[in-house]
Amino acid sequence: MIKKIFAGIIVLAYSSALWAQDDLLASLEAEQADQKMLVEATFKGTRLINGHSIETRKKGVMDFMISHRFGTIDGGFYELFGLDYAQIRIGLEYAVTDRLYVGLGRNSFEKTYDGFAKYxxxxxxxxxxxxxxSATWLSSMAIKTLKDPENDLAFTDKLSFTHQLLIARKYEKLSFQIMPTWVHRNLIGEEDDTNDILAMGVGGRVKFSQRVALCVEYYYQFEPLNNTTTNALAIGFDIETGGHVFQLQFTNATAMVPSSFITQTTNDFFEGEIHFGFNISRTFQVN
Structure with a gap:
């Protein structure tokens, strides 16, 4: 009899504990539903491929970035599929706040210096x-310092400006972004049609694992700079290794500054005029 009573007490106590646990879980779920939770890591880095993503770094983080584009792969084995030639951009970027992000860089393409701010x-x-x-505003300015032996250009003639509204959404392992873009060039050549170019960029990222993802990016120009330019297309892979984000990519764009790669790409991706390249990013907490 005593054993039966003791067994009953144990069953009752265990049942009460399960009910209490269920009530606690329900309470926690209700609390989480009432709390605002930010969606993190829509993209792994501040660049989708050639262009910017909506991401910024945490306040006080400095990002040292190297971007590299080799020659086009249609050069074949003689040019080692483009490895004999290269364009490079080196940049230094800093998060003033969790929302405000600024940067400076230098691209060897037409010896271009650029600066940007994104919020x-x-x-x-x-x-x-x-x-x-998520939505981020980007404004950038670039100046080309490549010497023109035939023209003595004023400082303002060398300037170009890019403004973008980056809009993105993350669905578990899939992220999607659109980039309405306006590019203004202070001076254009005789063969060019317009100082102002409107473009629409679209891109996405599919996550395969915790460290690897596939990215795609495309910019459509509504009115090209001239009849020799093409739309920039890029396909790449994000690989995360500790404090580094390593991006391998294939693109028809040579330049790595928005006003240049959006409006001055002349290669045809589907004719094999493709650059293999990479972006590598290393972050440092400085404040």
Missing amino acids: RVLRQSTGKGSMPI
Whole structure:
């Protein structure tokens, strides 16, 4: 009799513990539903491939970035599929706040210096007061310092400007981004049609594992700079290794500055005029 009573007490106590655990889990789920949770890592780095992603770094983080584009692979074995030639951009970027991000760089393509500022306007979130998208504004300025022996250009003639609204959404392992873009060039050549170019960029990222993802990026020009330019297309892979984000890519764009690769790409991706290249990023907490 005593054993039966003791067994009953144990069963009752165990059942009460399970009910209490269920109530606690339900309470925690209700609390999480009421809390606003930011969606993190829509993209792994601040670049989608050639262009910017909506991402910025955390406040006080400095990012040293090297971008490399070899020659086109249609040069064959004689040019080692483009490895005999290269364009490079070196940049240094800093997160002033969690939302404000600035940077400077130098691209060997036409000896171009560039600077940019980007600000996170919206953050995708879940829970109470959720936001379905992320949005970041980007403004950049570039100056080409390649000497022109036939023309003595003023400083302002060498300037170009790019403004973009980057809009993105993350769906578990899939991220998607659109990039309405306006590029203005202060001076254009005789063969060029317009100082102002409107373009629409689209891109995405599919995550295969914790460290590897496939990325695609395409920019369509509504009115090209001239009849020799083509739309920039890029396909790449993100590989995360500790503090590094390593991006391998194939693109028809030679330049690595927005005003240049969006409006001055002349290679045809589907004719084999493709550059193999990479971006490598190393971050440092400095503040």
